[in-house]
Amino acid sequence: MPREDIFRKTPHVQRANRPFSCPAAAKVSDGRPGFTLVELLVVIAIVAILMLLVMPMIPRALEQARQADCASNLRSFSVAVLLYRNDHDSDPIPTPAWLSNLYPSYVSDTFLYVCRSDRTRGRDGSRPNGVFADEFAETDDTEFNPAGPNAYGRNPEIKRCSYMYEFSAAPCSWNWSSYLGATLADVDRDGDGVASWAEVKHHQLRNGDSWNKNQPYGDTMFPMIRCFNHHAFKKLQTPSGLQAWTLNVAYSGNVFEAPLYWEYNYAAP
Ligand SMILES: [Zn+2]
Numbered sequence: 311m312p313r314e315d316i317f318r319k320t321p322h323v324q325r326a327n328r329p330f331s332c333p334a335a336a337k338v339s340d341g342r343p344g345f346t347l348v349e350l351l352v353v354i355a356i357v358a359i360l361m362l363l364v365m366p367m368i369p370r371a372l373e374q375a376r377q378a379d380c381a382s383n384l385r386s387f388s389v390a391v392l393l394y395r396n397d398h399d400s401d402p403i404p405t406p407a408w409l410s411n412l413y414p415s416y417v418s419d420t421f422l423y424v425c426r427s428d429r430t431r432g433r434d435g436s437r438p439n440g441v442f443a444d445e446f447a448e449t450d451d452t453e454f455n456p457a458g459p460n461a462y463g464r465n466p467e468i469k470r471c472s473y474m475y476e477f478s479a480a481p482c483s484w485n486w487s488s489y490l491g492a493t494l495a496d497v498d499r500d501g502d503g504v505a506s507w508a509e510v511k512h513h514q515l516r517n518g519d520s521w522n523k524n525q526p527y528g529d530t531m532f533p534m535i536r537c538f539n540h541h542a543f544k545k546l547q548t549p550s551g552l553q554a555w556t557l558n559v560a561y562s563g564n565v566f567e568a569p570l571y572w573e574y575n576y577a578a579p
Pocket residue numbers: 377380425426427428472537538539540557
């Protein structure tokens with residue numbers, strides 16, 4: 311007979327007189343096993359130890375997921391640039407002037423321009439957060455670019471961008487002449503009297519530089535688009551000091567990892 315029916319059919323048994331009303335006590339009184347205090351404490355201790363073991367791995371796992379997402383963005387850009395180059399192979403500078411110029415003909419989504427590891431959500435452009443100052447302003451195609459929103463042919467529709475584009479149309483500000491061992495006449499493909507980043511990089515790709523004894527670089531290890539937002543979990547010591555580990559798209563279109571100063575660790579493929 312069910313328990314509730316016993317209570318209903320035997321009036322001298324008062325429900326209020328049951329010694330305990332909590333479920334655990336009821337279980338013990340039913341003769342079924344329950345948890346003792348010691349067993350509960352052991353379970354809590356095991357759960358706490360497991361959490362202590364797992365917790366430190368969570369940030370790294372999240373960062374790895376964001377890196378995979380960033381690599382996916384970079385692959386989309388690599389396909390877009392290759393298509394662009396195919397359409398403009400007769401131009402003196404066959405690469406797009408800016409990543410923003412790929413939108414909307416070759417890249418249809420603006421969210422591809424922002425890396426999920428970029429805490430500024432593209433506001434600070436290619437700045438390697440927390441390691442270096444914004445030393446890449448000339449390749450920083452965001453609405454906060456010091457040169458202006460549409461400088462050197464940028465597409466102002468792209469407001470924010472996490473990625474540094476090595477082949478931009480901005481004048482190259484670094485000491486490229488002595489580094490490459492080349493003159494303006496050597497690199498100025500379009501003959502406008504200015505060495506743009508794209509012209510300097512095309513020359514470096516095909517003719518090398520003082521670092522690699524003027525040997526040509528391979529297309530598969532020459533960075534074209536770079537993300538500096540993943541330095542936190544991979545750092546590398548080189549003769550020049552701390553190196554940020556970055557995600558890159560090569561000129562040939564493959565995604566690879568390299569230090570910030572990639573030339574120092576360059577190995578011919
Ligand atoms: Zn990234």
